[in-house]
Amino acid sequence: MGIKHLAPVGVLLAATTFLGAPAQARTAGVSTIGSPAGPRGADLLNDLGGWPSGTGSLGPHARGEREPVGGSRLGERGLIVPPGVKAPPKTAAKAYVIADAETGAVLAAKDAHGRYLPASTLKALTALTLIPKLDKKRKIRPSARAVNEEGSAVGLVTKPLYTVDDLFKALMLVSGNDCAMALAEANGGLAATLADMNAEAKRLQAFDTVAKTPSGLDKPGQSSSAYDLALIARAGLANADFRRYISTKTDKFPAPKGYYEIGNHNKLLWRYKGMIGVKNGWTSKALGSFVGAAKRNGHTIIVSIMRHDGYFWEEVADLLDWGFANRGRATPVGQLVDPIPEPTPLPAPPTASAPPAVPTPGSGRNPAAAARPADEGVPIGYYVLGAGLLGGLVWLVYGLRRRFR
Template sequence: MGIKHVAPVGVLLAATALLGVPAQAQVTDVPATGPLDLRADAGSTYAGAGSQAGPRTHREREPVGGARLGGRGLIVPAGVKAPPKTAARAYVIADAETGDVLAAKDAHGRYLPASTLKALTALTLIPKLDKERKIKPSRRAVNEEGSAVGLVPKPLYTVEDLFKALMLVSGNDSAMALAEANGGLATTLADMNAEAKRLQAFDTVAKTPSGLDKPGQSSSAYDLALIARAGLANADFRRYISTKTDKFPAPKGYYEIGNHNKLLWRYKGMIGVKNGWTSKALGSFVGAAKRDGHTVIVSIMRHDGYFWEEVADLLDWGFANRGKVVPVGRLVDPVPEAAPLPTASVAPATPTAQAPVSAPDPAAAGGPAGEGVPIGVYAALGAVLLGGLTWLAYGLRRRSRRVR
């Protein structure tokens, strides 16, 4: 007897199950994105989403700029004499026009950048600050430790003055004053790290605008070359780094400041960029020179001595070999900015005579109900459910009569 009632109960259960399942549910497989450290001993960062090769899985990732740049040893094109020796722990020699990396050593090794980080500070803030704006430095900026231009807490300086002090005499006080002019230290550090990501300088983490040592702060010879190359494309940046001497405002007139980059006076075609030193970071430098219409970039990190002649020798090697060798990697281009979304134009409304609009019939509309299921489906399932309940009740009643 019970067998006759299996079908209605099955209909009831099926209807209940169908009504209880959300519509349009789906599971997507999201590809791995973001930087991935595959070389624990070097602490380098590898290309993630946004690299020109496109998204990769973790196992397929390679160092930014090419697989060979992931090594820690010297990388030189085949059949070419190695660059002159240097005491620097890491370096990169690159062609600024093509982006070709001509030779490198521990290109992605992360080290303390010291004042070479000021190149990122300048590149980040130059587009954001009005050069003619007057600045009154805070007491904190005036008392910033380390190298300084000698600011006083008076409105004597323009943004232009502070950028010159930043890049010529490596003023830590100027770095803080510029950060405050940009909305504060936290805002400026966020902007600097966003700019590093835009450049694909993933080894770089800014914790100070000056480059003063701080836990977690880092960069690499590769990233310094990327930053310098991007800076060379900015006319104001080029003007600041190539200025040898200038007048700087003082409470009583002015005094003269000179660029700390010694190669501006010693090396033919030197454009400049930035040098740095702290007791923990040791010596670092990133610079560019132009000869015969071509520009070569050299960056070095963690040099424990006097490096100017060694940098000059590396530049000479770059000019002698650019355009003649198979590059060992390349300086990648910045991530392109997203195109602005199109703005829909709305036609002006014109009053027109319209017939009265009656309220729509939900049952006839067949529109979405809840999560994309047409209301007609719910109506049909409701009818099935009601019929199943009625049939079940009828069968149970007949069965109870016969049992008596």
């Protein structure tokens, strides 16, 4: 038929190829939008919890640095005092934090993020983690392991005499290591409880804290900081049961024959005006540690200390006095951060798909056209195809006329 008669076929092939292009472009567009390297890549990582909150769009890890939680000054090892105010009273503690519980303002600190053995102050995290998970009225029969836990104990026996509520009281009043283990067993075991405690620490942004025991007994790798203890105490104060346990001075505890009285080990509950409580601790390796809160004139101050080698009660009272005297007028040196908010649940998928539309009799509309979105219109490919066919027809007629001439 000659080369000139192949032109219509070329036009048709070109039109067909052109029609396939939009679908490929749309497919490629989907993968590009979904890539983290796209224009919303950093925002998408933040939405998915890829970076710590409050550290910018990429966070310190992405920038190759690690900012101290609560402010850059809290990374300093020495004493940090606001300008224009007298320094807090001296203390033998290697680290401490004085903070306003309401605003979260850190008023003064020393080695706030230094990691130390927490001793029994870690029980504050144990209680904060397990109180929401365990029914207070549930009866517990401690195991032989719990009953024989070393260190301070309330004196459990392997009988179902105790409620969860009883165990929490003894945990926080007399620092019962046996109660810590019994509560861990009630929560599904030691491994599950430690996983829950460490998850709770991360939720609070207490990143210096690693729990290896529910009691605070020394174990390699276990740690906390004065800053983290203040975070944990602040979160605990918002829980009514936690607050009730730490502020109880004396109570009755079940025994095989009746009850016996237990008293709170926090000496400031008996001595310091407005003392709410929280937790003290001591081991030969950790030395003395304490975290507590007191309320005066409608304001609450938190003080935490770590690694004190002597009698610290009077020093803690002096630090609390300094906090009440300077709250509201001292420029904060840092901030107790808020817990990481719970992720927003995704919307539930529809339970059933809508039935297909049925054309109305006599409507005269093509069902396929009715199903197409109103703004889609006629695809441009159809116009191109029509133009190609028309051009090919004209070319064919022109060629035939020349041949017959």
